[in-house]
Amino acid sequence: MTRAQKPVRLKVDQVQKIYQTGAGTEFEAVRSLTFDLHDGEFACLVGPSGSGKTTLLKCIAGLMRTTSGEVVLDGQSVNGPAKGMAVVFQEYGRSLFPWMTVEANVDLPLKTSGVPKMERAERVRDALESVGLDKAGAKYPWQLSGGMQQRVAIARAVASQPSVLLMDEPFAAVDAQTRADLEDLVRRIWRKHNMTILFVTHDIDESVYLAERVLVLSSSPTVIQNDIEIDLPQERDQLVTRSAARFAELRAEVYERVQFAKTNIHAVVEPARFTEAHA
Template identity: 50%
Template sequence: MTALLEAGGLAKVFPGRPDPVEILRDISFAVAPEEFVSIVGPSGCGKTTLLMCLAGLLPPSSGWVRFRGQPVTDPPRGVSVVFQDYSRSLLPWKSARENVTLGMRRLGLGRAAARDRAEALLAEVGLAGFEGHFPWQLSGGMQQRVAIARALAAESALLLLDEPLAAVDAQTRADLQDLLRGLARKFRQACLLVTHDVDEAVYMADRVLVLSRRPTRILREVPLALGAERDQIDTRERPDYLAARHEILTLIRAARPEGAGA
């Protein structure tokens, strides 16, 4: 199967004082259509930088990114991002509905069609009845649902998820994990989830990439076969789930910088 997204020899160095800061060193991997890949790594290993490079929002210092075989220099059509900080990624002067239609801008839909689709998507993420609410009138979990609906609105083949659930409470987090996985399957989208939460990475994914500490490389690729249907209780008790979790946690503990907190 041909890859949807490919990265080769990706590196990112930021100019800094007194020395340049090398964040990424030699990242190569591919994501197949409809595949769910998680990327985990120790804190501060440049996960967000990697995602920005993949999305075409940040030029890499060297190496390349291709989406559907085309080199990525600007954000390509067919890729959407759900940002970590929903309180900053939603436009506070626009309603939930208008924030979602923003995601459809590149589809060239008419006003009425865009509005109908936005309302359908908001219903899909469980926000029917909140279309006219502004972001600051919604709870954190609800705001992130709006951001998810906006990412879905672009009808993208690939969703890049930058720790999308890091700032919500545990119960909301579990709900949104299942929602995200369900919708990605329903709309036949590939997902690349960047997270520091090993449990979440394993629970959601078909494959996990484990990153080293900075300068960051891929330490190991952990394939999973947890099945298409996941369950918050049963999946997390499967022996292969626990084995993968153990393997990844061990790698990350070893990769943590000296003196980092427990």
């Protein structure tokens, strides 16, 4: 089945975000963003610094109101923190409760959403096993390394069985080796649980390695500038995949698009004006 034939999980429809920045002033961070995420897709979102990646993710997760436009999850309009979405942030240290064990941290969203106790225990066990932390359930977050803490945050997201998993620069704060391990872990989890993932990253190589599709944002005020299919084999390996000729081509393509985004404000939405202004 092709991507287009699969049901749409997440619909982002002309989302605009204008921040009120003080006495009568405002800043349009996101202009008009439209894309669909289909069931089981893994998409990465890249773009210049300040292009609105975090703003967009917060709007999608229902943590921030859009100024206009709509986010629809499984056919329901998102108007607040949505039950079917889980978010993994960069700051794992702040997203886990230090006074709770690993198990209790993973269990918390299940408990608050009223999942029966027996089922909760099973889901927590499965999720911790998926991230290779089945022996660490009784530990506290502060007894774990940064990479392990981020795996707990991922386990918590997996346990809640979200329709869509949102990840905002989740590996930016860990060392290179841990990052590579976590990338492989997320791809394994994605395939095992047939998840739908939207992953924000600064790192172009990471976006190509992880995703099936890379969405490139323009600079602010932001629109989707490019939607690039990553036609690499499903089985990926840090050494083999990253040294493949096709990987280099895709990386170069995404890199060029991001460079273009940095220097061509409004080039996509208003090409005529851009051409005139730079003629």
